[in-house]
Each structure stands twice: as C-alpha cells, then as structure tokens.
Amino acid sequence: MTTVAVTLSDLRARPDFAAPMAQRIWKAWWEDKGTTLAQIAALVDDNLDAEALPFALIAHRGDAFLATASVIVSDCDERPALSPWVAAVWVEPQARGAGIGRAIVLEAAHRAFALGFETIYLCATPQRRGFYTAMGWEVLEENVDGDGLIVFRMQSDVAALT
Ligand SMILES: CC(C)(COP(=O)(O)OP(=O)(O)OC[C@H]1O[C@@H](n2cnc3c(N)ncnc32)[C@H](O)[C@@H]1OP(=O)(O)O)[C@@H](O)C(=O)NCCC(=O)NCCS
Numbered sequence: 001m002t003t004v005a006v007t008l009s010d011l012r013a014r015p016d017f018a019a020p021m022a023q024r025i026w027k028a029w030w031e032d033k034g035t036t037l038a039q040i041a042a043l044v045d046d047n048l049d050a051e052a053l054p055f056a057l058i059a060h061r062g063d064a065f066l067a068t069a070s071v072i073v074s075d076c077d078e079r080p081a082l083s084p085w086v087a088a089v090w091v092e093p094q095a096r097g098a099g100i101g102r103a104i105v106l107e108a109a110h111r112a113f114a115l116g117f118e119t120i121y122l123c124a125t126p127q128r129r130g131f132y133t134a135m136g137w138e139v140l141e142e143n144v145d146g147d148g149l150i151v152f153r154m155q156s157d158v159a160a161l162t
Contacts, residue, residue: 006100011047011048011058012047014060021056021065024090025044044056053071055071056068056088057069059104066091066092066100067091067095068088068104070086071084071108071112072085075087075123076121076123078144082153084117084121085121085122086108086121087123089101091104119153119156120153121140121153122151122152122153124150124152129150133152137152137154138152
C-alpha cells in the first residue's frame, strides 16, 4: 500500500481547494448567521489575489482536503488596530488529533513572520485555550467581546522556538 504524505499548500497553488474550504468555513461559523455560501466563497477567493494578505493554507493528502487556516488583515471588531490574524482554523473531523491543527497554525504563523510581521493575533473561545497556548500563543486579553472570546498573540522571536 502506498502512503501519501500530508502536504501544506498555499491556496494559490491549489485553488481547487477553495470550494471545500469555503463550504467548511460557512458551515462552521456563518450558516447559522444567515450569511450565504456564495458570500463566503467570495471571501475565500480573496486569498487567490497577488497581495501578501490575505493568504490561506490547505493541508491535504493528495487531492483529499484535510484542514485549512488563513492569515487575514482583521478578525476582531473589538480590536481593529491589531493585525494580522490567524483565522478560520479547521481540521476535518476524521483528521483531528493527529497534529495537523498544530502544524497548519504554526505554518501560517511562520509564513506571516516571513512577510515581516513581528506580532500576529488570533481569537478563540476558551475551549481552545489549551490548544493555542501549548504551541506558544500567549493570552493578550480575555473576554474581549463580553462573551468569553480570548485574544492571543504570538511574537516572531517566540515562534522561532516552537
Ligand atoms: C481545534 C482543531 C483545529 C484542532 O485540530 P487537531 O488537528 O485535532 O489538533 P492537533 O491534533 O494538532 O492537536 C495538537 C495538540 O493540541 C491538543 N488539543 C487539541 N484541542 C485541544 C483543546 N481544546 N485543549 C487543549 N489541548 C487541545 C491535542 O491533544 C494535541 O496535543 P498533543 O500535541 O500533546 O497530542 C480541530 O479540533 C477543529 O478543527 N475543530 C473545529 C473548528 C475549530 O474549533 N477551530 C478553531 C477555531 S479558533
């Protein structure tokens, strides 16, 4: 049996993954807010432009979609001055617990630092606190939205150690 390795690709190199990426993000975070899949697909397509930001990463095994993470200009209405953000982190349910989430988040962070950003941000619910702090994210602010949301940050000198 041939085992195909997990690859991390920029969405620009594998635009065929834009549709599954949009569908997962829409289902996870937008469908119940009344946003259409077409609106999310248009946002995902912004990752295909030549500008440095936004960009999206896809973890895949051959042509099988496994996970995604993005680096975007803003992700937190309460903290508009902070940028950029790692966002839309999603691992397919059957692929979880194998280190793919950690790998794609850290790769997104390293690629953001390679663009010259010294500090990057991420917001998540308290249930994800351990997942992010274990890979070097530091809690910057708790309960930023009055509903428990945590803002994390990572600095490029810390990321060099993870
Ligand atoms: C959260 C999510 C991305 C994790 O992906 P994953 O591929 O299962 O994570 P990994 O296998 O890389 O886990 C890395 C480590 O974090 C740990 N971990 C995972 N979730 C955790 C949590 N909620 N609290 C503490 N530790 C956690 C894992 O046990 C693992 O530890 P280990 O390295 O000691 O074994 C995935 O469950 C997911 O897509 N969930 C739904 C969408 C979501 O919530 N996205 C995040 C939005 S902020």
